[in-house]
Amino acid sequence: MDYRFTPEAEALKPSAIREILKLSFAPGVIPFSAGNPAPEAFPAEAVAGITAQILEKTPIAALQYSVTEGFEPLREELLVRAKAKALANERDRILITAGAQQVMSLASAALAGRGDTILCENPSFVGAINAFKLTGARVVGVDMEEDGLNLNKLEDALRREENVKLLYVIPNFQNPTGITTSEEKRRALYRLARQYDFLIIEDDPYGELYFQGAPPCPIKSLDTDGRVIYAGSFSKVLSPGLRVGWCIADEALIAKFTALKQTQDVHTNIMAQMIAHRFLTAYPFEEHLTFLRKLYARKAALCLGEAERHLAPEITFTRPAGGLFAWCALPEGYDDFPLRALREKQVAVVPGGAFRVQPAEPERCFRINFSTPTDEQIVRGMERLGELKRVMARGR
Numbered sequence: 001m002d003y004r005f006t007p008e009a010e011a012l013k014p015s016a017i018r019e020i021l022k023l024s025f026a027p028g029v030i031p032f033s034a035g036n037p038a039p040e041a042f043p044a045e046a047v048a049g050i051t052a053q054i055l056e057k058t059p060i061a062a063l064q065y066s067v068t069e070g071f072e073p074l075r076e077e078l079l080v081r082a083k084a085k086a087l088a089n090e091r092d093r094i095l096i097t098a099g100a101q102q103v104m105s106l107a108s109a110a111l112a113g114r115g116d117t118i119l120c121e122n123p124s125f126v127g128a129i130n131a132f133k134l135t136g137a138r139v140v141g142v143d144m145e146e147d148g149l150n151l152n153k154l155e156d157a158l159r160r161e162e163n164v165k166l167l168y169v170i171p172n173f174q175n176p177t178g179i180t181t182s183e184e185k186r187r188a189l190y191r192l193a194r195q196y197d198f199l200i201i202e203d204d205p206y207g208e209l210y211f212q213g214a215p216p217c218p219i220k221s222l223d224t225d226g227r228v229i230y231a232g233s234f235s236k237v238l239s240p241g242l243r244v245g246w247c248i249a250d251e252a253l254i255a256k257f258t259a260l261k262q263t264q265d266v267h268t269n270i271m272a273q274m275i276a277h278r279f280l281t282a283y284p285f286e287e288h289l290t291f292l293r294k295l296y297a298r299k300a301a302l303c304l305g306e307a308e309r310h311l312a313p314e315i316t317f318t319r320p321a322g323g324l325f326a327w328c329a330l331p332e333g334y335d336d337f338p339l340r341a342l343r344e345k346q347v348a349v350v351p352g353g354a355f356r357v358q359p360a361e362p363e364r365c366f367r368i369n370f371s372t373p374t375d376e377q378i379v380r381g382m383e384r385l386g387e388l389k390r391v392m393a394r395g396r
């Protein structure tokens with residue numbers, strides 16, 4: 001059968017990350033390539049207890065169809081918490097989604113199409129880039145600096161590109177770079193959104209995972225005219241497999257996203273929403289967050305300390321203040337380092353090209369994740385990357 005896909009579906013290729021992920025879990029491979037929470041981060045016992053209680057006390061509600069907007073008690077709880085952080089104003093509403101990923105799908109499907117432009121950070125989260133490309137809109141990456149988007153390049157893009165409808169940013173501990181956008185730049189982004197009349201998607205799955213202080217004010221907290229669509233998620237603080245996220249935005253946007261969501265999956269898995277709600281309200285959620293922050297701060301310090309020993313100074317890397325990732329830059333002549341790391345050293349890192357809107361040639365960056373490997377794997381993995389670096393230096 002000769003299948004004719006739409007041009008947008010035709011252009012969608014399996015993500016390089018997924019392909020590398022398959023190899024990363026091969027026996028013996030050290031996985032710096034995943035984006036998964038650490039195995040020890042899962043409150044599995046608590047979830048088992050909660051699940052049993054839900055099935056005992058409210059089995060039908062947990063197994064029946066539910067409403068598209070989401071489980072009401074969870075929506076209320078999340079909204080109270082959001083208001084306490086100035087993340088929601090009086091006009092804002094909340095929609096529970098199938099992870100934060102669905103927020104990107106819904107927002108872009110509702111607000112951008114052929115002839116429009118969506119701007120994003122370069123590099124950025126590939127799941128969002130692919131969702132945006134599916135709308136038929138032109139997706140344009142804008143380079144980043146140590147403190148977020150390069151504002152000159154952003155303004156160039158805003159002047160150059162036609163019909164810019166959306167800007168997608170991950171201001172806290174960005175995936176893949178680990179970069180945090182400064183408060184000054186957050187304010188500038190919002191100012192530019194007003195000046196050039198576009199909306200901002202603020203994707204924040206890592207914001208709670210800070211190592212020392214909380215990150216600067218969310219862009220959503222600056223929003224006085226309904227321009228910011230905030231995406232939250234339980235994936236990195238409870239479980240990605242539950243697939244529960246949320247969107248906070250102006251009521252008119254949430255109404256449209258809700259209608260769209262109805263056509264996609266009717267509603268987010270109700271059992272999973274109930275589990276998330278109970279975990280948030282009946283368990284010491286703050287303690288759990290404190291535990292995660294300490295866990296990832298420790299793993300990041302170990303990983304970056306070992307990187308300093310084995311990769312520096314030739315290979316440079318970001319020093320994230322939270323989240324799960326650091327971004328490494330290779331010197332000239334080391335372009336096949338990630339591939340050789342996998343083949344010769346059994347160490348999986350993700351080549352930077354996987355996070356680009358348009359692949360850059362040559363690609364000299366790669367992403368490392370410090371939450372998935374064990375401490376021992378981190379030490380051994382960095383040692384092996386250091387060996388490869390020395391071998392490649394001799395061969396130049």
Ligand SMILES: Cc1ncc(COP(=O)(O)O)c(C=O)c1O
Nearest residue numbers: 035099100101125175233235245
């Ligand atoms: C920046 C970013 N946004 C969204 C997601 C998807 O999150 P969810 O599991 O909530 O769909 C990820 C997952 O890695 C991510 O890194």
